[in-house]
Amino acid sequence: MRRTNLLVILLLILLCNYAQAQPQWHWGLRGGSSGNTINPTPGESVVDMATDAHGNVYFIAMVKADAAATISGYNGPVSNYGADDILLASYDCAGNYRWHKSIGGYTTDMALLRGGLGLDSLGGVYIASTVISPGIIGNQPAVHFGSDTILAKGTRKSLFLVKYDTSGIFQWLRMPEPDTIGIFSANSAFRTLHVDKGGDVYLHINSYGGAMADGNMVLPGPGDYILKYNAAGSLLNYITLGMQTSRTTQFDAKLSRDRNSGNFYIAGSYSSYSGGAFAMGGNSITNSAIVGAFNAQGQYLWHRTNNYQHIQGFHGYPQVDHQGNITLTGTFKGGGSLNDGFNGYTMSNPLSNVTRDCPFIVKLSPSGQNIWAINARSTTSNSILAITQTGSEVIIGGGASGLITWPGGADSINLPGLPHKPFIARFDAATGVPVSMSYLNADNSSQYNVVTSLTSYNGNIYAGGTFGYQLDVAGQNWTSSGGNNDFFVARFGYDCNCTPPAAGFTKTITGKTASFTYTGTAAFLSVRWDFGDGSLPVTAVNPGHTYASAGTYNVCVTVTSDCGNHTYCEQVQVSDGIGITGAEDLAPVRIYPNPAYKELHISDAVPGTILDVYSIAGQHMTSHFIKRANEVLDISRWPAGVYFARFKAKTGASVYRKFLKQ
Template sequence: MLKKLLFFFTTFLMILPTLFAQWNWGVRGGSVNTMQRLQDYNNITQIVTDANGNIYTMGPIGGAGVKVGSQSLTSYSGYGTGSTTDILICSFSPSGQLRWTKVIGGAEMDVVQGIETDLQGNVYLQGRVLNVYETWVGVPPTAVHFDADTVLSIVPIDSTTLMYKDTLQQSMFMIKYDTSGTLKWLRMPEPDSTSMYRGNFPFRMDVDNSGNVHWWCYLKPGQFRWANNNVITQEGMFILKYSTQGQVLSCTSLDMTIDGLQFWGAFGSAKFKVNSATGNYYIAGTNEGSATISLGGGPVNSKMYLAAFSPAGQLLWKKESGGGDLGSIEDLELDLNGNIYLGGLVRPGTEFGGHTYTSPKSSGAPFVSSFDSGGNHLWSEMAVVDAVSITYDVAVSDTEIAITGYGSSLYWPNNTDSVKTLGNQGYDAFLARFNKSNGELITMERTNTPFGGASYGNAIAAGPQNTYYMGGNFSMSMFLGQDTLYKVGSQRSFFLTKYECDVPEASMSVSGINASNTINLTYTGDPADSVKWYLGDGTQVWGDSIQHSYAAKGKYRVCAMAYFECTEVTVCDSLVAGEISLIEESLAEIAIYPNPTNDFLNLENLSKEGQVTLYNLSGKLLLQQPFKKENNKLDLSDLPKGVYVLELISRQGVRVFRKVMKE
């Protein structure tokens, strides 16, 4: 029997990502066009992922010499200075390998408005195409192609007037592909009498957990191309709800109006989301352009707005900016609890949702804000910048959110991570990660460009294991990990990169001094930048190894928080100071293999009786089963790819934790 000051057993372990952040890979694409309009840069404007970690990107592309990586593609838009654009859709594997592409468009201006995936990995795309101008004169241009899947027809030459008229007046489209890029259906619901530029207009869409597509549109009166309740008698805002088979289930009038025809000016940056649990809709955007926006019968008089609508389209509540009232909302996201996350640009002194943004600098700066489903403000963060910078996109994962944008000199208050370019160098894309519960910055990374070059982060999506995919465009070249990207033509090309971190192991050891209630604590996990101890009696101490004396015997909960390059890892244990006990049966010699695994984990050298439990990285219980022999198997074949925490408990109550990976 051995005397111990301490009876030690583990009660909880939470591992957050990550140990070392890195740009894992990068790919580029673009065309040789010299396009004059800023929105015509070869670009990635949105990224989505599926449950298998596959990546899908969308954005505009020029009309000649189109490449993605080293693969050449056929495009259809006009070529030359001031030319029009096509729509490029790409799918990549998690390792950055190109899976498939789609080029959509014709000779005129074709615009993609949104891309989404469902839980089965199907891909939905919506936007506008223009087959031929109604008064086109001369040689007929290329008709609209939905890649090689569908080509829209145009009228042959009219020998009297030399005028061409589009036989397919529809410009709005919704298209569905499966995960391998096979066309499932195409819907262009407008009437034949539609006028392309003065008619219907698609804004945004979202997909709920049942695979239904919710399409926010502006519709003119007419009989539309779906089966039931297809007559619109009064123009206005509507939400079309499509089934996964492409049938319109409902057409809901939205309690939102617009007075004016400059839709893009009014809703260019507006975002739209549906809450799968409640069916409520959320719209956030910037009030700009000559059009007047009304919500629930009242005009929007401010620059920024956020509104919630019932499934029947009725306004539930709205928020408008005030104070200095200078800013823009560029993205809107929801998490599984219905909490709302906004990103964009704001100037100091602007108030929104009860929060006033402040900064020691006067320039417009990136911001990120969180609200609950009822519109109550939870937290906000505003960056400090020397020149106007912006947040363009927001991604939500289990425990954190990430944003991307661009800046030349940028940092977040009370944190040291910064973007700092040399004088006259321009902007660099950044990726910043925040704790989802309180807005605390986890880390910020930037892309690397040469002097005189610039990069712009426009899109971001969350992948598995707190991995993120970021895209945008760049002007010269980029250095992303071991990959160097060069632009395709004379103008900006697009880029896609994977940001990834390793998951650290964390542990600590405890020993006692017999003469008193004094313990020695040592952090024994992966090497950390620093370690902070929370000792259960109100004491907090920094250090890898510490000694602490308790005022009285008793049970205390001790936590060690290890700070790494891009995350914090917390290990918590319960201990009883001043007890004498036998050494408990050890699980230190267990063997777990193969790790990573595709299906089964072998567990060997266990105690004769106990329990095995598996959690995801956010602490959710996934499976639990007893064991009664030293060697066992654990089936992970039904789980998605990712990193998990395995807990083993012996009959005596000793617990150990191991990181396991499913490939």
Template structure:
């Protein structure tokens, strides 16, 4: 008697052979300024998304001829080489449709350090404006604008000399909230008139929790600040200033983390000190590149840090819990720190062979500094690391975390990831181009790597990345000539580099299998019945692995075996596993083949028709997490998906005879 148990174990592990990039859309932007410093090029510095799937970028532009995806904007900075920069904030739908933009800045240099959203429909930006810079005697330059929402007063200098003077409005640190439609909500600039960035205060970084509570990492000098309570800072140091979503201060804690100067914790556009809060326990994590050792000092828990790189954890009240320092060759930089929902830590940056960090020594057959990505648990224990092999110095600039994987972006010339047969090895002498590499969160295996396409002599640089729905990422940076991304060709706005934003998506196909057997024997026939795949691999539960769309296999003994089929697709793999008993194979009693599921995609309800008389329906996300399960006792049913985020899900239908079928459904 044939009996198919079909005890569901669904695994969506994402690894694939060499692939073709799937760039859904791309936009460009920037100003026409000519800059004398490479750090001043038009660029996308940060990307984030909201609950509705909208995308937000924060970048830097000059003052002349600013455009974002062909939309002209008014900026406020100077238009001469190295004169100044403004902050550009723009939003797009998940399909690439332009929504809105804001320009923040004045005549001088203005910098944005962090961009975050919460689940309440708010967008947060922190950075510094330069309303305090010296100006010539006479009519002041442009005031600092938070677009047209707020204009700061430009106070004329009261002097009879012909020398330079300073404004008397000394606030430079800011944190501003918009709603996701771009409507201004509030602005806080808490410094006293007696201190400023140019006298030592710095808004180093920021994190925001789901409720909209803001954790603002700042270096503060002594003084009386502009919040209502506990507003006297008596000791220079690094503090976490906590705001609620209405912009009110609700707490402040000094960390056992300090530097001789605040400027040594940051750079023009941030990028030295990275910060995240663990939502599970409230602990803070800081990682970075130790610039302070060149000019002053960096102290963590009272100890002087002399290494290039560090990672440290602090309690919610600021006490040091543990720290890691680099050693060995000790040459590298940490360019980003991200956490997943379990509190695991992911770092990316540049590393040179022979450098040790967190118990792992990075090795490479080449001597050049290369992109790396590393994972640690919340206690600082090393989980895994990957280091690329490059012909010329290359780097990871940003990290994005999703349910089952992480992705990084940066730039490289000839670049591949060792011990991964599916790694893309780019050609030598091809110049630098932006890359996007995806890794399995659990073990660090490379899933796939994509490289942007630029003409000979051109270059592109990946600088920021954010995760969208499953297998979807938004990547931004800048480019020097033109870029070819899917069906879109991007051209420069000005004479130097322009910025870009692109969406990468890997569609997840359906995978399934069928089983039959020869009665009274231990032989089974397995057939892959899912979407056409590049190749199919079988794991037969007794240690045997076979390749092929259909196979016949005889077990040595009768028994229950867990059988999996792994289908390799263009940019992912899907694994479906069932439990079966060899030697006991029979037909199912009631078919689910005629079930109708519509509309698919849906934005609220999913209709199920032609169901058997009795059974149950189950919905999983692509990492196998159970989302809902309910019985059905009639031929027609509805599932309410309105509260689920946009993405791809797996629907399982089971009848009373034990037959199960699986269908991919999409919420949009």
């Protein structure tokens, strides 16, 4: 009897831990006006999102500015300047309003709803898009960047990159087009934006070429370019992309960069009916879903596209993981005899005898080979517009109606008839196995109830989108202010007052065999290891792994608790012989946590090693003589930012470790 009771108690404890660990919807907010000027549909919606290390969320949305717009938590209407304006806003992890900025002029800004937002780890918030200034004559309002900067009437430049800090304080504005552009046509079109954690900003444009940035840089001719800025707003250089488009090419693209290899990945949807030519690496593009890879110098590496015209295209930013793999999502047309394929994977929808729009996901290796692919089966048409990745999961978002299921997944959504409901679906990032689906209840006044953007941090997922009349989020009921649609933001995840776990590990290497010891947060629900060689993840706490060949591998451990998840990665070298390759005294040295807050821990160091730390700007922060294998460095007074730690052995050999101070 005692044994039975003990088993029951243990089972109840496990069930309680499981229940506590399940993420859920926590809150939602809305914004918008009663105006009806936005074109194209769906109207007021979130265009892009990002989160910082404190759980604050930042987003840009298109708002109809012909009528006063309101947003949750702000007492009063937001400033409006013309037909359609750009709203930048920030809320904390609990959904409390922090600050906002209105950007726009007398007419429609953020053409075709193309805008980008990105954060660095130095406290910078960057936005890129387009604005239109009025002529000198007339009483139309000039373009405003909040109350911080007002453009002179008659300004012909439209492309902009603006930076604020995470408190909403204006930093700088860059409009790189030349002053000599024509009065009725812009010189450059915005495509997409990517911001690295260290403050490097990559602005993807299509340009006619010529002098840029007040004549400080000259683009050789028409083409697609990436303009690289630093955190101070200096235009460092341009990168010519190995792709060929024109200003009439309808290519809705998103850009991501692999921080390890420096490669760029551009994915999106293309309409060949627009008449605009499109090629990558000299290869003509005719189908709708396209992803291309380019090296750090912009040279073409490879591209992949669908078989026919039945895929509507890729949506959202390509998700590049710690191993350089790329995960993409989109929508294909399937049902009956109409089925498409991508890169050797054939899609099908056996739940319908007529054509339906069905979500799909594909994960590619750095060389463009399929790792896994999966598509939904649905009785009605559904859309997917966003993707993000956190810990060991990849998440997609869109609008769902009817019955939607995934092969191999026990979870399903069955929402009879229209309209669509905003929903997210979670998958195992390594295998593509479905984890769960969750939706928000919306009224039946509009079919444009969809998630349009996603971002995530430490297991918390922020979904932004658009809704028609009413939306329910975690017991909150939001009603739109009228017009076409209002935008919304909702958080799905864990309790904000709960501290997320921190992952870490040490290692011992003998030849091609590595033994790993988990050193992160002690209270956890699961630990998961990715050894960086393409093998499946393992969940042992302190695993060993033998590599097939010598080399350098990026090993990552992800820890999950009731408060979220965290991933820590470190490069590991194995050799055919005994020991560790590289600088013999320095290769094992490790610093953690990364990011660090008040203390930087040093482990596996050789006594007598000299440590020097430099900021990303080259400032020498400290010099430290290491006396023990494991030491702690106080960095509590240092500014937040990226730092480089140089370890110099008695032999004169040096190795560097990069870390982030928050």
